[in-house]
Amino acid sequence: MRVAFRKMHGIGNDFVVLDLRDGAPAPTPALARALADRHRGVGFDQLVTLSPAEAGSGADAVVGFLNADGSPSGACGNGARCAALLLMEESGRDSVALRTEAGLLTARRASDGLITVDMGPPRLGWREVPLAFEADVDAPPLSTPHPATAVSALSMGNPHCVLFVADAEAAPLETLGPALERDRLFPERANVEFAQVIDRGAVRARVWERGAGVTLACGSGACAVGVAAMRRGLVDRRVAVRLDGGTLTIEWPETPGAGVLMTGPAATVFDGELSAGFLAGVEAA
Ligand SMILES: N[C@H](CCC[C@H](N)C(=O)O)C(=O)O
Numbered sequence: 001m002r003v004a005f006r007k008m009h010g011i012g013n014d015f016v017v018l019d020l021r022d023g024a025p026a027p028t029p030a031l032a033r034a035l036a037d038r039h040r041g042v043g044f045d046q047l048v049t050l051s052p053a054e055a056g057s058g059a060d061a062v063v064g065f066l067n068a069d070g071s072p073s074g075a076c077g078n079g080a081r082c083a084a085l086l087l088m089e090e091s092g093r094d095s096v097a098l099r100t101e102a103g104l105l106t107a108r109r110a111s112d113g114l115i116t117v118d119m120g121p122p123r124l125g126w127r128e129v130p131l132a133f134e135a136d137v138d139a140p141p142l143s144t145p146h147p148a149t150a151v152s153a154l155s156m157g158n159p160h161c162v163l164f165v166a167d168a169e170a171a172p173l174e175t176l177g178p179a180l181e182r183d184r185l186f187p188e189r190a191n192v193e194f195a196q197v198i199d200r201g202a203v204r205a206r207v208w209e210r211g212a213g214v215t216l217a218c219g220s221g222a223c224a225v226g227v228a229a230m231r232r233g234l235v236d237r238r239v240a241v242r243l244d245g246g247t248l249t250i251e252w253p254e255t256p257g258a259g260v261l262m263t264g265p266a267a268t269v270f271d272g273e274l275s276a277g278f279l280a281g282v283e284a285a
Pocket of ligand 1: 013045046067072073074075076077078079158159191209210211212215217218219220221
């Protein structure tokens, strides 16, 4: 069996894209983990799969995401931009629709070669995050001690914990990230963002991702940071979220039910094909 893939990234959040539209089998968590290995595999933060969309569903493809540890993710903003780029290049169109676990997401070309994805509305109920028990999502009772002045929990189709800190550069990502990811408040674990408001138009944020660890960027995390800061009245409804790998623009119109618009680049690195030996090694393990 030949398994072709495409390596892509969005401001350094990197992906292996597997096109399953020809009926190829879905990757197992073991294949994801082997592929994610940056020495013995290809290396990625998330594995992105493209599957055929049902006729008449309005979607161009069904897009799925697996983390480097093999666990599923309901949403992935940077991966959605990359999937959209692939589908736009293939079809020659300037807008596409992706069916994801978080819903039908529309993506379109923006100026300067960037891509905007409507990530859908944030989910702000405690059950939707989800939290383990009923609690205020704007003051979630974390068990893990932390240096934040304010905390917000919310879902963009995947769970996020946004911690507002005075200095994002000094945030202990490597130690607090994994502790907060597995805080008992989060039954499905959480992505963790340390956010420092710079001014009404900019936030500096650093990310520890559920199932992937420190990443250079996280699109859904940038949306979560933007939404949390907007809900607290700390920034305007359009904000630049500066991540380690680059900047995403997050806009959340005030219209009721509006989705969060995320704009940023997407890039193709190379196309490749997995060797029979690699696949056999995963099977045998
Ligand atoms: N890098 C992704 C998010 C991955 C989230 C994943 N780590 C999870 O388990 O929810 C993004 O650009 O939105």
